Amino acid sequence: MELPKKLDQKAIEKKWQEYWEKHKTYAFDPNDIKRKLFSIDTPPPTVSGKMHMGHAFGNSQQDFIARYKRMSGFNVLQPFGTDDNGLPTKLLVEREKKVKASHMGRKKFVKLVLDTLEKELRPKYISDWKKLGISCDFDVVYTTINDHCRKISQKSFIDLYKAGREYRAEAPAMYCPKCCTAISQVECEDAEINSHFNDVVFKVDNKDLIIATTRPELLPACVAVFVHPDDKKNKKLVGKKATVPLFNFEVPILKDERVDPEKGTGIVMCCTFGDTIDTEWQRAFKLPIKEVIGRDGKMTSLAKGYEGLSIEDARKKIINDLKKENLLKSQKEIKHAVNVHERCGTPIEFIHSKQWFIKYLDMKKDMIKWGNELNWFPKHMKNRYENWVKGLQWDWLISRQLPFGIPFPVWYCEACEEIIIAKEKDLPVDPTLDNPPVTKCPKCGCNKFIPEEDIINTWATSSLTPTIVKELFKGKPVYSKLVKNPMDFRPQGHDIITFWLFNTVVKSQLHYNMNPWKDCFINGWMLDPKGKKMSKSKSNIIEPQDMVDKYSADALRFMAGGSKLGEDFSFPEKELVAGQKTTIKLFNSAKFVFMHLEDYDGKKPVKLEVMDQWLLIGLNKLIKECTDGFERYEFSQARLATEKFFWHTFCDSYLEIVKDRLYNPNRRGKASRLSAQYTLHMALDVILKLFAPIIPHITEEIYSWNHKESIHISEWPKPIKFKENKEIVQIGDIFIEAMTKVRAEKTKEGKSLKERIRKLSCDKKLEKTKDDLKAVTSSDNIIFGKTFKVEF
Ligand SMILES: [Zn+2]
Ligand SMILES: [Zn+2]
Secondary structure, three states: OOOOOOOOHHHHHHHHHHHHHHHOOOOOOOOOOOOOEEEEOOOOOOOOOOOOHHHHHHHHHHHHHHHHHHHOOOEEEOOEEEOOOOHHHHHHHHHHHOOOHHHHOHHHHHHHHHHHHHHHHHHHHHHHHHHOOOOOOOOOEEEOOOHHHHHHHHHHHHHHHHOOOEEEEEEEEEEEOOOOEEOOHHHEEEEEEEEEEEEEEEEEOOEEEEEEEOOHHHHHHEEEEEEOOOOOOOHHHOOOEEEOOOOOOEEEEEEOOOOOOOOOOOEEEEEOOOOHHHHHHHHHOOOOOOOOEOOOOEEOHHHHHHOOOEHHHHHHHHHHHHHHOOOEEEEEEEEEEEEEEOOOOOEOEEEEEEEEEEOOHHHHHHHHHHHHHOEEEOHHHHHHHHHHHHHOOOOEEOEEOOOOOEEOOEEEEOOOOOEEEOOHHHOOOOOOOOOOOOOOOOOOOOOOEEEOOOEEOHHHHHOOHHHHHHHOOOOOOOHHHHHHOOEEEEEEEHHHHHHHHHHHHHHHHHHHOOOOEEEEEEEOOEEOOOOOEOOOOOOOOOOHHHHHHHOOHHHHHHHHOOOOOOOOEEOOHHHHHHHHHHHHHHHHHHHHHHHOOOOOOOOOOOOOOHHHHHHHHHHHHHHHHHHHHHHOOOHHHHHHHHHHHHHHHHHHHHHHHHHHHHHOHHHHOHHHHHHHHHHHHHHHHHHHHHHOOOOHHHHHHHHOOOOOOOHHHOOOOOOOOOOOOHHHHHHHHHHHHHHHHHHHHHHHOOOOOOOOEOEEEEOHHHHHHHHHHHHHHOEOOEEEOOOOEEEO
8 A cells, every 4th residue: 555655643633533433433332242341431521612621631541541441352331421400501501592591491491401512512512522532432422411311310319219318408508699509518618718807795784795706797697695614704604695786686695615715705606507506506506597698698687777788788887887886896807718609709608498418427437438449540539538528517418599400300288398209200300390290299188289499419410420321221232231230430530529429429329239330540630831720710721622733632642641640730732742753753663664564474484583582572571561551540651661662662773773684685684574574563563552542543544554444443462472582681682782882982973873883892692683783883893702892
């Protein structure tokens, strides 16, 4: 065949991407139950328009493993899903279509989302993955808002409800007053904010009682005042009543260990619901519930003259009024940590409402055990899981007050609040549109029902991805194998161990009594070149699409293959340059090899030359090292070893050594040429295959020059069988050392590398390689057995 003259990477990448798609090279075969299965629980990205660098980085690393396993003979299931039932998708579709979900109604809006995803957003979005050469089976797709996933999510809710794991409770729930929705512990983060400690004057027996507070706007919700039981100065107050400033009502003075006597005046006010301790006191002391902040984030009628104000405005106005009345002793600026909603940065509030929870806290011991049963790559990531479990304080709040998402399959009896659950056969349901499965309340006989309007939190669905994927194959031969076993592999970022990984483990254990997967593979973050997190606000985002355009998909993947698993990585543009150089070098050296293989018939020579044996031994060592690296998911070990072998051993040394044999068979003999041809053919095939998972396009291109089948479904190389001789390794190494020394000597003398050498003295062991050594060093005469010396 005629080889391409020039390397046109763009054209090559496009050609092979189209080829793979047309030939379904990466298709998972659900009818094949003979081959070993390797199933991957791929992270479903949120459709956001385009792939970002974090996806490109993490998905490339996941793809290295998928490709390695495929070549190792596994029937690889690498699906592609998108997570589309949450806030970001709602906002995206509202923006694109210029609509409001709350005005449209849930059913119409969900249909619009599905249509927009199907026809516009997803095909464009998926193309970014295809352009990076990700080997997902793009025919195995799911979106977390479609019927398939809604059904699974609602069934999970029903099963856990029936198992007594879910409950609806009046509970202080964390609430974001800006997003107007309940949120759970995982959606909060600590933030330091500037605030004031205000010394506010309460009255006890007409005497001043100073209480320091950062939140004077909660005064109308004050239900008690607390002192520490050991607080000598203040404990005499216990049992008395304190009058709340401005609002002039009395509250009891109580004692409790949770008071920090060192903070402020050592006296604190308890307001429903100021913070976590407030909610604990409310429960422990059965204090009344006073809601002074409404769901709209505004002050309620309880705030009297401050009703309708925002939290901030109410705080300012109350401080002013306290000053006017001489009820503010002093004010000092402080910085303090508060819990904020991670999406919008608003300090969270607590509200009292009826919410759905999954009972968690009784399972902490089991949760630790489940974590121990997973294989963590890298190992230390398990700590993050364990720390999270140890720090859990709340059951999992799964209801959200949003107009878009998966509805709870639940109605309530209007008269007695009996909970009516949908029948499994009717799923998916929307209780705001569908009728309950009963016409009369089984408890009181009432025939009126109120639908649950809340939706199920998105993590409660995405924590079911293993089930979502397995259920796509219902009725196929592979199905029973899939459902009986954990999936093999979960790749994901370390930032969502507490969200996605943890919740998936819990759900899988609750539903199936087994872990969702065997191995979890935790990749690090791609940071900007200075080591900072990439973000829109810092305008330091590097788009993967731009990098693919500037270099190539292979170059970008090559870069991703250079980081150790789990480590954050500052974007190294020089690694893309190195990737680019490597693909070009592969192309050029392969062309050289092919030029000399035209008359090669694939036969093994009777006798292999010493330096050929030396290369094959090195190649076998490389195969073992790469296989070992990939088996431990340490792809960077494989990439580095292959890179080193290819550049130094193969190109710099071996190709130079055999040139004379290839070009001059008449002088050197046909047998020595055949030995070189055999070795070149072997070595190039192996190098291409070892590189194939990392740089799939260029390797496929070169491999296609003498193979019909795709390299990506070819067999992963096994060590080449021949009698390895330890002495050969020694001779070869001395040879390379001598060759390197000669080159250095020539450079030192300012001579070209082709400069003839009159006499070369070297180790006696090199006698067997005399002709190769003479040729590669351009020596006229070699003396063996003397110390190394070059004489021009
Ligand atoms: Zn918010
Ligand atoms: Zn009833």
